[in-house]
Amino acid sequence: MSYLFDTNEGARYLMMGNDAIVRGALEANVNVASAYPGTPSSEIIENLSKASLKRNIYVEWSVNEKVALEVAFAASIAGLRSICAMKQNGVNVASDFLLHVALSGTRGGIVLLHCDDPGALSSINEGESRHFARMIELPLLEPGDFQEALEMTKWAFDLSEELRSIIIMRSVTRLSHASGNVTLGRLGEPEGKALFKFETIPGDPDSGPVITMPVPPHHTILQNKLKKAVAIFEKSPFNTYTGPEKPELLIITCSACNLYSREAVHLLGAGNRVGILKIGTTWPLPPKLITRNLARTDKVLFVEEVLPFLEENVKVIAAETAAEVGIKKFYGKNDGTMLTINEMNPDIVVDAIKKILSIEYTSMDDGYAKRAKEHLAALAPVRDLTFCPGCPHRASFWNLHNALELDNRRGFVCGDIGCYTLGFLPCGFSTMKTSHSMGSGIGIASGFGKLTQFGMDQPILAVCGDSTFFHAAIPALINAIHNKSDVIFVLLDNSGTAMTGFQPHPGTPLDAMGKDLPIIDPADVCRSLGASVEYTDPFNTEETQKKLLALMEEKGARVLIMKQMCALSPEKKGKKMFEVRVDQDICRGDACGCSRLCTRIFRCPGLVWDHERQAAVIDEVICAGCGVCAGICPSGAIKKTEAAR
Amino acid sequence: MKAGNLIHDPYNAIITGVGGQGNVMASRILGNIMSRKGYYVTIGETFGVSQRGGSVMSHLRISKRSVWSPQIPRGQAHIVVALEPTEAIRVIAAYGNSTVRVISNTRPIHPVGVIAGELKYPSLEEIRIALEELAADISFLDATDEALKLGQPILGNVIMMGAVAGTGVLPFDAEDFRNVITETMSKDKVEVNMKAFKKGEEIIRHAPAR
């Protein structure tokens, strides 16, 4: 029985944090779920979509996070319960709308769930979205383990309805993508009827038009909601203290850091000296609870990711109550005990406690550590990120790089977020020269393309993926076309949101629940905007480079769609197009005339160097059979034959 | 089901490999097996960008008492299961100790730096010598080669799981494995997975002990 449908209250499952969130939403009878995919948040909507039919949930992969939140909000003011999931930088995208939602208020329970990625394990930024809660004045919850992820999600809907406010809930990679045992709660029958009432006056929370004006009274209402939230949070079971009545050191922590703190105290055997105050309601903080716990001791250590959010907010309370609780010695981010970058782990907490309490502890014998480090340096070669074997992006960047070098005018590529971000690395032949937020490649290129009046004569290219195209590239492309910017926009169309696991987008034919949807063709969009549009298959390297070179001779905004499906796509994965082998007698290897072009430069993981024979060789297990390498070998030593199907 | 005592509690296992080797799946199956037997299980995984050719590591904590941190503390691994041999060394450097047990696949996956000629990939003998120095017990398996004989190189991860069962460090066997996979896999895949699991059990039982 899947945890999605198990009605057996008390049943125990091993669940990912994201699954626990899903179950929590199901137990809260969520009606609508929307999101734009982003690691580590994507599984939430993915798994809710599996329950969509049985539990009558509308699940949508929206075009971007702002629209996703708008979709979820519509459900809320129609009286339904909704959840909207995104990764940390998605909150930035949605934040403009969020600012207004805070003022307008909500009706049915609505939860904005964002998964931050401390350490940027699968991100190109280390954004801390918790600050939006304080900035926009919204309640923020942070589950401290897997069970809480379920229970807190469920509760967040009730809280939202009680406060008439959207609730922000923050997870992190080490909760969302980690797994632990979770005990299920009650799963009721699905219910919910949608009706948007607007007949009374603006400001009526139940049946008025939902607008933010006049602003001052709405702002007052919002701040009163936060006061109410504080009162509720003072009694919340998600704020817990474990440890001696009067510890030597009080750890204040939240989220996954709760687990690290517990582990560290256990490792040091310091359970009788250290207490842990785990906060689940991180904004607005309940001051009485904080004061009560601050009074336990005069040494306080903050353990959180990434910036000192909890730390600074607690310090405000500590300053205001100093007469009552005394002067504290604080350890955390601000005094340098903890770093303000990267993720935490038990060892960092161990080191901090060791230092503060002068405890002797060695995690690894010095001699052992030294030998292990030596072996690591000598025997474990670093694994740089690379495109997968058979990845269309390797071929695309090969074509882009070669065309730009041939063209010989120092042309360059602007990019953004997706697997193709790796285009700045050797696996993409270091072709990409700028990479920022979704859609910013074409936006930056649009700006570059207007610098001709200052003497810029470099060809300017932008790349983005098909999903990113719909997410945020279209306005920038319109900007480039309208302003007659000299740019080539290359759409790396691999038929899905590949990086996060093939979620559909407006260019694909199915919705999150597997039902048919009309396709919006990016080519049609570009043409309707007035751009010339050409297609090419990046695996056809000769033709693609030719087209790129020809486009570089032209002016204005030009669009080239490089279309080839992702090698990991369900349609392609495990199916080789070609059997590829190297004729080692023909391979020129290291000699003048080749210099190991395939392995040294093209460096597909499926094509390795045979040291004994001093020639290239295909690794059958890894090769995806795309056959592109056969076309780049200068001596024709790489042979491809169509694979039997 | 009443969970028996473990040789360490929490028992810390690390399954390591390279993106695409089925590391995450192996850790989830093993986690589910132990969870069903009544243990608390915590799994920490790294995937996402790291899937693109990078090292992938899963931390499993198995305990009778509670959930633990999804990251094993430094020097605290009890067993390291390496789907790729140099990854065993990488993991040991952070999580190893003189009593750790290592089970490693022999099949190398060359990092791009090695393919490009910028870095050197060690010989299996060099890896063996290093691991023998750092670990209490090591076993090498030709898991990928055996998996290829079964027609699917990805089954190397299941062979490695069979090997873990064969060592007896954790209380589970082929039937426990079958119970979990019959729920998560399509029927036609179960038998070949069982074969792979049993192959791993068999190899480890006949492997020369150090």
Add this chain to the structure above:
Amino acid sequence: MKVLGSRELLADVLAKELCIGCGACVSLCPYFKSYNGKTAMLFPCTQEQGRCFAYCPKVEVDLDEVSRTIFGAPYSIEPLGRASSVTMSRAGAKAPGNNYQSGGTVTALMTYALAAKHCDAAILTGREGLNAVPAIVTSPDEVKNYSLSKYTSAPTLAAFNQAVDEGFSRIGVVATPCQVLALAQMRSNPMDTKDYSDSTSLVVGLFCTWSLDYRAFRKLVAGKVDINEIKKFDIPPPPAEVMEIYTGSGTIEIPLAEVRATVPNSCDYCFDMTSEFADVSVGVVEGRSGMNTLIVRTERGRAIVDGAVKAGYLVIEDMPAENLASLKTAAGNKKKRALKKAMGEGIINTSDSCRALFRLEKNTLAGI
């Protein structure tokens, strides 16, 4: 001869904009490619010594060594280089067509060389718009399609390298002085390749005072003429000071000063006006539009010229003394100008630790 690799080639030639795009380094490996008259390096290469560097006419050219390969004697102090005869010539009755730049000597010679099987392939240069595009030609009837001057620099030797790769072994090449120099370096087997054999059977050198950068030239003529309509370019003798562009709908004149502004820097260092390392060199004759100057330099050059005359492809006349004198003055001036510039920059006969543009015997240099 000092032979290094692509790293040095990149630093000394490409980075200093000395590359003339001759194509000597192209079609040998996947790294050097030719596009729009320029040579591009796609990726770094790790060879310590490479053919790219060895063949390049713009770095470490040992003129005495090259001269010994071609003539068995060191570099000559003469303004026209080593020559056995200087005459006038024009296409004979057997030569094809009449669409020549001047006397049709090159077309006549190459047609004959292919027809008489002196050559198994000819490397000629055609024109696509303003772009000079080389071709491997095997049929004598096709040679006439490649007549007329191109003016923009061409990667002719890329086609030569390709022809060698395809197995042609008696190749006739029509080349500019820089290309002829690169060919001469190839023929001196600088990499000491085992079983090396010279794949050329005839090198016809063209007179050249400069070539044009394709992109700059295109920018210059853009808007002035429909590039696809161009039939022929010509620069009439002084005092005209214009370039004439013939099109289907009339002739356009562009001031020569504007045209000269599109000459790549590299040509300023070129000391060779008459393709001194060719078998035969061909150019115009001032004041005689239907005739060519023909310099025969080598024995195999002599044999083919004699054969062409005998077979009726070529007609030879004596060269008036005053024409010869002014040709020598012009060639000498170009030589002096280039050597002076290179000497001024200290890139001739540098010490061993430093790479030179070219090297030659000190006395010869002083003599010039």
